[in-house]
Amino acid sequence: MIIEHENSEKININAFQDDLISWFKAEQRDLPWRKDQDPYKVWVSEIMLQQTRVDTVIPYFNRFIEWFPTIDDLANADEDKVLKAWEGLGYYSRVRNLQFAVKEVREKYNGEVPNTPKEIAELKGVGPYTAGAILSIAYGLPEPAVDGNVMRVLSRILLIWEDIAKTSSRKTFEQAVRDLISHEDPSSFNQALMELGALICTPTSPSCLLCPVREHCQAFFEGVHEELPVKTKKKKTRDVQLAATVLTNSAGKLLIHKRPSNGLLANLWEFPNVEIYHNLQNEREEVANLFSQELHLNTQLDRIIGQIEHVFSHLVWNIKVYIGTLSDDFQESEDWKLVSFKEIEDFAFPVSYQKMFQMYKNFLEE
DNA sequence: GATCCGTGGGT
DNA sequence: TACCCAAGGAT
Numbered sequence: 415m416i417i418e419h420e421n422s423e424k425i426n427i428n429a430f431q432d433d434l435i436s437w438f439k440a441e442q443r444d445l446p447w448r449k450d451q452d453p454y455k456v457w458v459s460e461i462m463l464q465q466t467r468v469d470t471v472i473p474y475f476n477r478f479i480e481w482f483p484t485i486d487d488l489a490n491a492d493e494d495k496v497l498k499a500w501e502g503l504g505y506y507s508r509v510r511n512l513q514f515a516v517k518e519v520r521e522k523y524n525g526e527v528p529n530t531p532k533e534i535a536e537l538k539g540v541g542p543y544t545a546g547a548i549l550s551i552a553y554g555l556p557e558p559a560v561d562g563n564v565m566r567v568l569s570r571i572l573l574i575w576e577d578i579a580k581t582s583s584r585k586t587f588e589q590a591v592r593d594l595i596s597h598e599d600p601s602s603f604n605q606a607l608m609e610l611g612a613l614i615c616t617p618t619s620p621s622c623l624l625c626p627v628r629e630h631c632q633a634f635f636e637g638v639h640e641e642l643p644v645k646t647k648k649k650k651t652r653d654v655q656l657a658a659t660v661l662t663n664s665a666g667k668l669l670i671h672k673r674p675s676n677g678l679l680a681n682l683w684e685f686p687n688v689e690i691y692h693n694l695q696n697e698r699e700e701v702a703n704l705f706s707q708e709l710h711l712n713t714q715l716d717r718i719i720g721q722i723e724h725v726f727s728h729l730v731w732n733i734k735v736y737i738g739t740l741s742d743d744f745q746e747s748e749d750w751k752l753v754s755f756k757e758i759e760d761f762a763f764p765v766s767y768q769k770m771f772q773m774y775k776n777f778l779e780e
Numbered sequence: 781g782a783t784c785c786g787t788g789g790g791t
Numbered sequence: 792t793a794c795c796c797a798a799g800g801a802t
Contacts (some may be wrong), residue, residue, distance in 0.1 A: 463798035470788070506787025507801080541800045561798045581781070608798055617796070618791080647795085649783090678785070726786055765787065769796085 421475060425571070425630045431603060438606030441613070443468070446475055451601075453527035454485050454516075460547045461508050462532035463616060468612065488621040489517045495680060499761040507681060511539030513646060523774075529553045533630035542584065547604065554758050556600040558591035560584055563611025564604075567644035579646045633636035651729050656766070657701045658687035658773045659736035661713055669711075669740055672749035673692050678726075684763040685770060686711060687733070701736065713738045719777045724766035735770050737777070 442448070445468065447459035458478060462471045466575040478499050482488040488496070493513065500509040515537040515572055517525055528534050529550065535545040546559035558564075565578040565587050576583040595605040616619045621632050633639040661669040670683050688704040698715050705711045722733040746752055753761070762769070 460798065464798055465785095465789080465799060466790075467797050503789075504788090506796085507785065508799090511800085529799090539800065543799060547798070559798080562796085563798065666796080680785095724786095728784060728785095728786095 425632075427594055430571075430594065430627060430630045432721050433626050433630070434606045434610065435596060435599055436601045437463040438602050440607055442609055442692045443613075446472060446479075449638040451552050453548060455479060457527060457544075459539075460544045460551075461512050462503065464508060465505065466503065468643075470503070474500070484635045485516050485520055485527075488513055488757055489520045493681065494760075494762065498760065501682075501762040502734070502765055502768075506682060508539060509632050510681065511572055514538045515540065517682055527552070529555070531557060541672070542588070546588075550604045554599075554697070556592075556597050558588040558595065559604045559608075560587045560591060561608060562773040563608040563615075564591065565617045566617065566643050567607050567611045570620075570639050571631045572625065573632040573636065573638075573642070575642070575644055577646050581650070593652045619627070651725065651727075653730050653732060656687050656731055656733045657704070657736060658685045658770060659713070659715060659738050660685055660770070661711070661738050661740040663742050663744065663752060663754075665742075667752040669744070669756055670751050670753055670758065670761060671709075672751075682764050684767050686761065690734075698733075698736070701734075702738075711740070712750045713740055721765060722769050722773065724769065731766055733766065733770065733774055737774065 429626070433628075435654070447455055449686070459471070459475055462475055462478070481499050482491055483694060491513070493510065496509055496513050497506060500506055501772040503509075513673065518537060519525060523533070528537075529549065529552075531545060531549060533541070534540055534548060538597070543559055543561050549557040550553040550559055565583070568587055568590050569573060569576070569578060574586060574590070576586055577600075580589075591607075592625060610625070612624050622631070622639060624627055625634075627633065628634055631639065633642050661670075669686060669750070671686055673679050673682050673684055675681050686705060686709055688708050690701070690704075694700040698717070702713060702715045705713055705715075715736045718734055719737055720735050722731070722735060723730045724733065740752075744750075744752070751761075
């Protein structure tokens with residue numbers, strides 16, 4: 415067990431802060447959420463950046479702020495439109511929690527993002543990392559913001575051999591940051607640790623020769639920078655078999671369904687589908703029976719037009735894609751809608767069903 | 781503490 | 792190909 419306080423004392427803290435922050439101020443990337451310190455925009459960017467690359471986030475951030483420039487705009491927006499703004503980013507509960515929390519800020523804090531650790535951490539979707547990020551970046555408070563970058567960078571600089579995959583080890587790194595953080599510029603310090611992790615102190619083959627804090631790095635000194643951080647692997651995904659169908663009525667409209675409000679891809683839209691638990695004998699017929707029994711859809715399935723594999727973080731969907739016809743007496747409801755090719759663009763679909771719709775359009779062109 | 785929750789890019 | 796990973800949080 416490494417005692418983090420002793421490790422922090424092994425380096426010259428003031429020199430470390432200066433080298434790190436000077437490098438950050440000279441080399442930091444020009445990112446849209448760095449144009450000002452509006453707590454709302456900092457908040458949005460931090461939620462988007464959770465488990466998501468900077469390059470992926472940039473266009474989403476710009477459009478999101480365009481659509482919802484202020485807390486009021488987001489609080490008043492329809493959730494369907496909010497999800498559409500997030501479409502393709504993944505982890506969709508992030509944005510539903512964000513909108514929920516923004517409403518709380520409007521009502522409880524008069525529209526001002528709170529600036530105390532206790533109050534901000536109570537907001538839905540704001541965990542220890544995001545709380546520290548907002549407090550330091552938007553409000554200049556010396557709070558730790560420990561993400562994967564920070565754990566990787568500090569595990570090397572301070573020679574910390576704890577398994578960063580364990581949730582319990584975050585506290586070790588938070589204490590290390592409290593020991594090291596600049597009280598003159600907590601914002602630059604925290605961002606610099608993450609920027610260093612993203613640009614220099616990368617997971618594989620770090621650019622140590624370009625590193626501004628190499629002379630403070632114990633792992634480099636010991637020659638073990640490639641062995642850190644220690645991180646145990648996670649388990650494999652499991653496979654799920656689905657049958658999904660594009661159903662059209664005689665007017666050429668497509669049937670879509672809104673997913674339940676919790677669990678995987680909550681409140682996003684999809685094409686009608688059922689899970690297949692066993693191998694089926696007469697597949698097309700038995701799938702039609704499942705649509706009838708489970709979804710109360712009486713349909714004729716014409717044929718399979720293809721197959722889609724979609725990989726999630728924790729499972730894999732194998733989707734057999736059918737086409738079929740829907741009788742004209744079908745009754746729409748809140749979560750079952752008939753839409754035209756133009757109208758479908760306004761609904762948020764997960765990428766798996768975007769792939770399926772593209773497959774259908776390609777089929778029609780042949 | 782373990783699992784759920786997305787997606788696209790890198791090696 | 793089959794991993795691994797990226798500014799995590801909720802349950």
